Structures are given as structure tokens and as C-alpha cells.
Amino acid sequence: MKSFTRLPAYQLATTEVKRYIEQHQLKGGDPLPSEAVLCQELGMSRASLREGLKSLESLGIIRTRHGEGVFVAHFSFDPILHNLPYSIAAQGSSLRELLQVRCALEVGMISQVVANIGPSDIDELSDLAQQMLQCSERGESFAELDRAFHATLFRCLDNTFLLSLVDLFWQVFNRLSDRLPVPDAVAQRATAQDHLAVAQMVQFGDVQALERAHRHHFNEISRRLDTMYAPVARPH
Numbered sequence: 001m002k003s004f005t006r007l008p009a010y011q012l013a014t015t016e017v018k019r020y021i022e023q024h025q026l027k028g029g030d031p032l033p034s035e036a037v038l039c040q041e042l043g044m045s046r047a048s049l050r051e052g053l054k055s056l057e058s059l060g061i062i063r064t065r066h067g068e069g070v071f072v073a074h075f076s077f078d079p080i081l082h083n084l085p086y087s088i089a090a091q092g093s094s095l096r097e098l099l100q101v102r103c104a105l106e107v108g109m110i111s112q113v114v115a116n117i118g119p120s121d122i123d124e125l126s127d128l129a130q131q132m133l134q135c136s137e138r139g140e141s142f143a144e145l146d147r148a149f150h151a152t153l154f155r156c157l158d159n160t161f162l163l164s165l166v167d168l169f170w171q172v173f174n175r176l177s178d179r180l181p182v183p184d185a186v187a188q189r190a191t192a193q194d195h196l197a198v199a200q201m202v203q204f205g206d207v208q209a210l211e212r213a214h215r216h217h218f219n220e221i222s223r224r225l226d227t228m229y230a231p232v233a234r235p236h
Contacts, residue, residue, distance in 0.1 A: 009044065016042045017089025022071055028074030061154040075161070077168040078233065079141065093174055095225055102169040104159065109154060110214060111207045117156040125199040132192040139185060143174060143201050144193065149195055153202070187224055194220060 017032075020042065039046050053070060056062045063073045090105065129151045135142040147170050154166055194217035201210035 009048035010051030010055060011044070011047045013044055013172065014055045016044065017049075017052055021061075026072045028072055030072045031068075032070040033035060034069070043174050051088070062063055068207040074165075075153040077164050085142075096174065096178070096222060098173055099218055099222055099225070100167065102166075102173065104214065105169065106154075106166065106212050107211050107218075109157065109210050110216055112157055113153060114202065114210060117153075117202060120198070121156050122203050125149060125202055126196075128152065129192065129196040133189070136185065136192040139188075139195050142188075146170075146191075146195070149199075153198070190219075190220060 017038070020038070021032075026032070033041070035046055035049055039049050042049070044052075053062060057064060060073055060076055060078060063071050097134070128145050129229060132142040132145045132149070135145065147167070150166055150170055151163060154162055194213070197213045198210065198217065201213045
């Protein structure tokens with residue numbers, strides 16, 4: 001005779017609330033009914049419902065506004081970033097795989113960027129790249145400038161999902177690479193010059209040259225990772 005494991009009440013509540021959102025076609029920003037109404041409609045206790053709502057909020061599916069109620073959350077990759085396992089070490093393989101996916105995503109959108117980007121965004125890219133170069137010459141970090149550069153590059157596509165994904169990759173890579181040795185002045189300057197080359201190719205409107213410049217930028221990062229993670233020869 002088969003035995004069935006019953007799900008905890010909060011997990012059932014989580015499933016039922018998600019089903020309620022789907023069935024009622026609720027969108028980001030739409031309010032959920034009061035706890036009393038949900039308990040009645042879903043046939044569960046208030047304690048189970050509250051535990052389920054806490055779980056959904058941790059997943060970024062709903063948001064609680066004190067004094068206002070519970071609302072369906074707008075889509076965000078933030079929960080993925082916040083729940084990134086801390087056990088993930090900054091191993092070469094992890095960073096290389098992440099870099100490979102990020103490169104494929106960004107290079108794949110280059111032709112659309114060239115077709116849509118306007119003068120103001122081009123000027124901003126050039127300005128950000130110049131600031132990065134100046135920071136490298138002073139021996140200063142320019143992580144946030146780098147983040148702004150990639151966001152500005154794809155802003156013209158007016159694709160919130162893409163911008164969120166690009167930023168997610170940037171944040172995850174930045175978090176993992178924080179555990180690596182600080183890049184030396186030569187590497188910092190090379191990175192800044194890569195961004196300057198990308199900005200120039202955007203201005204020229206040369207798709208193929210821009211794709212090459214973008215790949216070169218990521219290839220250089222990959223090469224530096226190879227150097228950092230090269231096996232150390234042990235004396236015999």
C-alpha cells in the first residue's frame with residue numbers, strides 16, 4: 001500500500017495563492033483580497049495563509065505594504081540575486097560559464113542597439129568610458145561606472161526584461177569576482193580602454209566592429225581569469 005506525504009500547510013497555502021493569482025489574471029501592482037476573504041476562498045486557516053504569504057514575498061511574487069495590504073509584485077530578478085547560495089565559491093569554472101552566457105546575451109543584441117541608439121545615449125557611453133579611463137589612471141575602482149555603461153548601452157531597446165537580466169549578470173559576476181585578487185593597474189586600464197572602444201564603435205554604427213570589440217572585452221576578462229586560476233607548478 002502506497003504512503004503519501006502530506007505537504008506542510010504553508011506550502012499548500014503558497015500553491016493556492018499562486019493559483020489564485022493566475023486564475024484571476026492579476027498583474028504587478030494589483031491588490032490581493034484581505035486575509036479573511038482569501039482564507040474563506042481558499043479554505044485555509046489564517047496562520048497557514050500568513051506563512052504562505054511570507055514564502056511568496058521571499059520569492060518576490062508578492063509585496064506587503066503596511067497599512068495598505070498585499071499586492072502582486074512587479075517582475076524582478078532580485079530574488080535570484082539575494083538567494084544566490086553563499087556556498088558558491090568564485091571558482092574559475094563558475095565565472096567562465098557566467099561570462100560566456102553574459103557575452104552571448106550582450107553580443108546577440110548589438111545589431112539592435114546600433115539600429116536604435118540615439119545621440120544622447122552615445123554621448124553618455126563616451127562620457128562613462130572616459131570616466132572609467134580616468135579612474136584607472138588614478139588607481140580607483142570604477143565598478144558602478146561599468147554597471148552604468150552596460151545599462152546605458154541597452155537602454156535604447158526599451159526592454160525592461162533585458163535590462164534586468166543584463167544587470168543581474170553584472171551583479172552576480174561582480175559579487176563572485178569580489179573574491180578575486182584586485183586587478184592591477186594594467187588590467188584596469190585595459191578594461192577601461194575596451195569600454196572606450198565599444199563606445200567609439202557604437203558612434204560609428206559599425207555592427208561587426210562593435211561585436212568584435214564586445215567579444216574582445218569579454219575575451220580579455222576570460223584570459224585574466226585563466227591567468228588567475230592557472231595551476232601552480234609544484235616542485236618535485
